[in-house]
Amino acid sequence: MRESLGDFAIGRLDAEEAATVQAHLDGCADCRAELAEVSSVLGPLSTVDAARLGDAPVPSPDLGDRIVAAARAEGRAAERGRSTPRRLTLAAAAAVALLVGGAGGYAAGAYDGIPREPVAVQAMEPGVEVSAVAIPHTWGVEIVLDGDGFASGATYRMVVESKDGREVGAGEFIGTGESKMVCNMNSSVLRGDAEGFKVVDTSGATVLRGDLTAT
Ligand SMILES: [Zn+2]
Structure with missing residues (x-):
């Protein structure tokens, strides 16, 4: 769909293709943003x-000297500005984290404009009760596991499966037994390229599967 945005912006698609793109745009904020970006360069391009x-x-x-001088100036500005803003940012992030935790921010729905997509999961091991949401990012897909029943102290690994058959690690976590856990796993596979994920134990057995084929 994304590849059609340029042609869509300059009106080069036939009516049917344009209608398809428009229908997708109505439901996809990412592509609307990209279209706005594409459109913004059309004027200058003409x-x-x-x-x-x-x-x-x-x-x-x-040119070389000017780039070096600009980079040096930027570096000095960053040095000067470092301590306070960074501390403030961390404090703000902590405050947001508290708010999110308190308000049950891990539920499905949108947060900060980023959609949280509920994911169908299937536990292969009795006792594992987990719900999951997928969060699309520009850098990949984030999977948030929310539940309990992973053997206390055991190490688990999440693997995201891409449509082209790759299995990409999304990190590890330690089971918390009956204590509830909320675990954010991050993978470099983009949401649109992801087909599913699985959680495997140290023996390689699949403990949980998630289905990411739904769009
Ligand atoms: Zn889109």
């Missing part, structure tokens, strides 16, 4: 003189 496109641009002779 002023490009096609006749001059063949000439390779030559940087001005002092």
Whole structure:
């Protein structure tokens, strides 16, 4: 869908394709944002003189020096600004974490504009009772496990399965027995490329499966 956004923006799609893209856009904030970005460069692009496109641009002779100077200045600014803002940011993050925890922020629904998608899970081991949500990020998909029943003290590993057959680690956690746990696992597989995930124990046996085929 994303690949069609450029053609959509310049009106190069036929009516049927355009309707398909429009229908997707109505339900996909990511693609709407991308379309806005694509559209924002169309104006400047239309002023490009096609006749001059063949000439390779030559940087001005002092470009290297200017980049180095700008990088140095930025580095100094970052040094100066470091201590206070970073502490403030951490404090703000802690406050948000408290609010989220208190308000049951792990429930499905949207938080901070990022959708939390409920995921169908199937436990292979008796006693494991877990619900899961998937959160799409620009860097991959996050899976939040919420439940109990993983053997206390045992190590578990999550693997996200991609549509092209890859199995990508999403991190490990330790079972908490009957104590409830909320565990955020992170994988570099993008939500759109992910087909499912599984939790395996140290013997390699699958303890839990999650289905990510739904869109
Ligand atoms: Zn989309």
